Amino acid sequence: MNDISITDYLGPGVYLLQNYPKETEGLIAEKGYKVHNCADLAQCKDILNRNKVNFLLTNDKDNNFNEYAKIVRTAARQLVNKIVINIFVEKGNGQSFQDFINITDNLGYSIDTVFYLLNPGYDEQFRDDQSLKIVLSYRRQSVVSTDKNILETTIFEKKIVNTLPYIRPGDRVLVIIKNKNSITNIKNIIAEQTKASEVEIYSLDEIKSVQLNGNGYHFLITDKYADDGLNNALKVIISYLVPAGRYVSFHTDKTVVETLSNYNLQPEVYLFYEHGLLKTQIHQGEEITLSPELCVFMKSPLARSELPYQETIYGYSHPPKNLLAFARDYTNPWLIRGIVEFPFRNRSTYHLQQYSHQILEHSAPDSPDYAAALAVLGYQMLSGSDDTADIYAKMLDYCSNVSQMDNPTPHQYRWLISLSTLLGLICNKNNDKANALIHLSRAANSSIDKFSPSIGTKILQSFYLQSVILISLNRISCAEIIVDRGIKRGIQLLYQHPDELVGKISQPFNFVLYIYHDILDWLIKMVNIKNAIPGRKFNIANFDNGNTWSALLHERMNAINNMSQMIDERDRTIHDQKCLIDERDRTIHDQKRLIDERDSTVLTQKNLIDERDLVSAQQNQLIEQNNKTIQQLIQNVTDLNSQVSSKEQKVDELQNQNIKLISLIDEKDLHIAQLSTDLERANTILRKINSTPVIRHLLRMLNIK
Numbered sequence: 046m047n048d049i050s051i052t053d054y055l056g057p058g059v060y061l062l063q064n065y066p067k068e069t070e071g072l073i074a075e076k077g078y079k080v081h082n083c084a085d086l087a088q089c090k091d092i093l094n095r096n097k098v099n100f101l102l103t104n105d106k107d108n109n110f111n112e113y114a115k116i117v118r119t120a121a122r123q124l125v126n127k128i129v130i131n132i133f134v135e136k137g138n139g140q141s142f143q144d145f146i147n148i149t150d151n152l153g154y155s156i157d158t159v160f161y162l163l164n165p166g167y168d169e170q171f172r173d174d175q176s177l178k179i180v181l182s183y184r185r186q187s188v189v190s191t192d193k194n195i196l197e198t199t200i201f202e203k204k205i206v207n208t209l210p211y212i213r214p215g216d217r218v219l220v221i222i223k224n225k226n227s228i229t230n231i232k233n234i235i236a237e238q239t240k241a242s243e244v245e246i247y248s249l250d251e252i253k254s255v256q257l258n259g260n261g262y263h264f265l266i267t268d269k270y271a272d273d274g275l276n277n278a279l280k281v282i283i284s285y286l287v288p289a290g291r292y293v294s295f296h297t298d299k300t301v302v303e304t305l306s307n308y309n310l311q312p313e314v315y316l317f318y319e320h321g322l323l324k325t326q327i328h329q330g331e332e333i334t335l336s337p338e339l340c341v342f343m344k345s346p347l348a349r350s351e352l353p354y355q356e357t358i359y360g361y362s363h364p365p366k367n368l369l370a371f372a373r374d375y376t377n378p379w380l381i382r383g384i385v386e387f388p389f390r391n392r393s394t395y396h397l398q399q400y401s402h403q404i405l406e407h408s409a410p411d412s413p414d415y416a417a418a419l420a421v422l423g424y425q426m427l428s429g430s431d432d433t434a435d436i437y438a439k440m441l442d443y444c445s446n447v448s449q450m451d452n453p454t455p456h457q458y459r460w461l462i463s464l465s466t467l468l469g470l471i472c473n474k475n476n477d478k479a480n481a482l483i484h485l486s487r488a489a490n491s492s493i494d495k496f497s498p499s500i501g502t503k504i505l506q507s508f509y510l511q512s513v514i515l516i517s518l519n520r521i522s523c524a525e526i527i528v529d530r531g532i533k534r535g536i537q538l539l540y541q542h543p544d545e546l547v548g549k550i551s552q553p554f555n556f557v558l559y560i561y562h563d564i565l566d567w568l569i570k571m572v573n574i575k576n577a578i579p580g581r582k583f584n585i586a587n588f589d590n591g592n593t594w595s596a597l598l599h600e601r602m603n604a605i606n607n608m609s610q611m612i613d614e615r616d617r618t619i620h621d622q623k624c625l626i627d628e629r630d631r632t633i634h635d636q637k638r639l640i641d642e643r644d645s646t647v648l649t650q651k652n653l654i655d656e657r658d659l660v661s662a663q664q665n666q667l668i669e670q671n672n673k674t675i676q677q678l679i680q681n682v683t684d685l686n687s688q689v690s691s692k693e694q695k696v697d698e699l700q701n702q703n704i705k706l707i708s709l710i711d712e713k714d715l716h717i718a719q720l721s722t723d724l725e726r727a728n729t730i731l732r733k734i735n736s737t738p739v740i741r742h743l744l745r746m747l748n749i750k
Contacts, residue, residue, distance in 0.1 A: 049069060052073055054180070057076075057078055059078070060079065061082075061093065061100070063101070064084060064103060064104045065102065065104050081098070086115060090119050099127070102129045103128070103129070103130050103131070117149050126182070128179075128180070131177075131179075133175070135171075149181050155182060161205075163178045164178060201231070206238075207339055209238050211314075214240035214358050216241045216264045217258060217357070218235055219285070220246040220265075221265075223248065225248055231246060232246055252282065258285070261287045262285050262286055264290060265286050279308065287354075289383030290344050291342065292310055292341075295338065295340075297339070302340070309344060309345045310344050311396055312328040313343045313391055313393050314341045315337035316340075318338060328393050329395040330395040346400055346404075359548065365548060366497070366544070369548075373454075375417075377404075377414055380404060401418035401421045401422045405418050405419070412457075413459070416447075419439055419440050427467065427474065437468070443460070444461055459496040463500070465491070466485065468480075469484035473485075482514060485510055501534070501564050508531030524578070525575070525578050531567075532572060535567065536568075545557070566593045
């Protein structure tokens with residue numbers, strides 16, 4: 046592993062590397078740092094016992110938390126300033142990581158403020174595998190958060206890291222936070238990772254009673270509160286924000302944007318998650334329809350304020366003589382950091398344009414404020430914006446008016462040079478070479494003594510562009526005169542008082558030295574043209590001028606922008622591939638589910654078949670039993686049939702006998718009928734006899750009835 050980028054954060058000191066290749070030791074040593082290297086913990090202890098070590102870097106490939114704890118214990122005995130561990134934490138293994146952090150905390154080492162910068166995608170819940178670069182710092186007092194607030198604190202610390210690029214040097218920062226357990230951590234992060242001069246942290250309730258800084262704040266951060274709770278204190282909070290100061294809110298919705306707009310704050314950039322990655326979007330006037338992770342607002346540089354202007358970025362306004370005298374020369378000095386100064390000004394071209402138009406409406410036409418706004422709009426116009434005729438005319442008027450003044454202020458004169466150069470660039474782009482030469486000549490013939498040597502970059506640029514135009518017009522002799530003058534002016538710019546270049550030696554600034562990169566570049570380009578004139582080898586001069594510092598830097602910036610676009614395309618491709626993979630996984634899952642359902646169905650069918658076979662076997666047994674029963678019944682029926690046949694014979698005999706009996710009965714009946722007839726006849730005779738009295742009497746005597 047040869048990545049030594051961590052040394053950019055750690056800086057000079059004595060390094061102890063454990064389990065690093067020899068090449069890494071050499072790369073760090075090349076920076077001028079003292080380096081020791083060891084292969085195991087025993088050697089590490091020996092080196093620590095014999096040497097004072099500032100930074101211990103370990104690259105343990107086994108990812109053994111127990112070994113990490115031993116390393117920290119060893120370092121703690123020798124009070125090593127910082128420990129760096131490259132670690133791989135598996136998904137769901139967050140508890141082991143947290144236990145390790147608790148151990149280091151007890152040993153006096155807490156997670157360094159740079160942790161969230163080094164690990165921007167850190168997920169405290171470890172929902173996926175993570176490769177982390179842990180930086181542990183020794184502190185005299187360990188900061189321990191209660192378990193209840195660890196997650197909330199971590200989340201806020203991660204968010205705070207995303208605000209750091211917008212904090213200017215010297216800013217007074219005010220943070221309003223819900224979880225007071227994280228105050229020390231948040232203050233350390235801002236203090237150690239930015240150039241802020243002061244950091245104050247309060248809860249929302251404390252804001253109502255605490256005495257805030259009477260000079261105001263340049264940067265405000267508020268935790269996520271319910272709208273009602275925050276709105277009640279917002280007016281007071283915003284009143285302490287200086288013009289061109291920044292305000293950061295989290296999970297900002299449309300209502301918050303509208304509320305802050307009423308306090309003259311406009312969204313500058315907002316950060317949101319896209320495809321799982323945090324993206325930064327510069328606001329260009331569009332409606333913010335989503336709820337960003339965080340939103341950075343800028344208070345209008347023109348906002349009314351009773352707060353005093355202080356030169357906090359550089360710490361002082363004198364020396365140099367004129368360069369930083371914003372409060373002296375500008376009606377509204379706040380606009381410098383709001384719309385002019387790189388890289389501290391507003392990042393949105395839309396808001397730069399809006400602010401500049403407002404400044405034109407409210408400023409005197411010959412004031413530096415007015416000229417600064419013209420410069421912003423003029424360069425936007427040069428890059429293809431609208432308002433060409435209007436802004437161009439106003440720049441002409443300003444340059445004409447100031448050039449006729451007997452004693453313009455230094456910053457009025459500064460903008461005369463800048464706008465003259467800009468007018469020359471615009472005319473040159475519009476192919477108006479004559480007017481371009483006029484404006485560039487005025488800028489080139491200006492005096493740096495009336496402002497600052499830093500304006501020399503515009504003067505040399507004007508000389509250079511004049512020479513190129515004259516060469517293109519085949520005015521070679523004139524071009525040579527201009528180049529000679531330009532080289533001499535460039536050499537003069539190298540002989541300046543130190544105060545004008547770095548300010549106070551005890552507290553130097555460096556931005557003029559960066560400007561001198563450009564001054565030297567223009568000087569180099571003119572030297573190349575001068576050398577090309579005798580042989581008319583302007584193509585070679587053009588090639589050489591393409592390899593100057595500014596050209597290479599411009600090429601590098603284009604490469605960075607292209608790389609940024611490539612990274613965005615890569616992220617989109619990764620997201621698309623992730624979607625395809627997710628879709629594939631869903632398809633596989635569905636197929637697996639279908640296979641499981643099929644297997645379940647097959648198993649069910651097998652069980653049914655087994656049950657059917659069992660039932661069939663049972664039915665066969667029943668059939669066999671039934672067959673036996675039927676056979677028995679058949680035999681019984683056969684026997685019964687035999688018995689029936691025998692009985693039928695008997696019945697036949699009985700029937701024959703019955704027939705005979707019937708015949709006899711019939712004969713008997715005939716006899717009886719005959720007897721009845723005879724009896725009736727006898728009865729008739731008797732009645733007749735009885736009807737005769739004598740006979741009746743005789744019968745009675747005979748007892749015959």
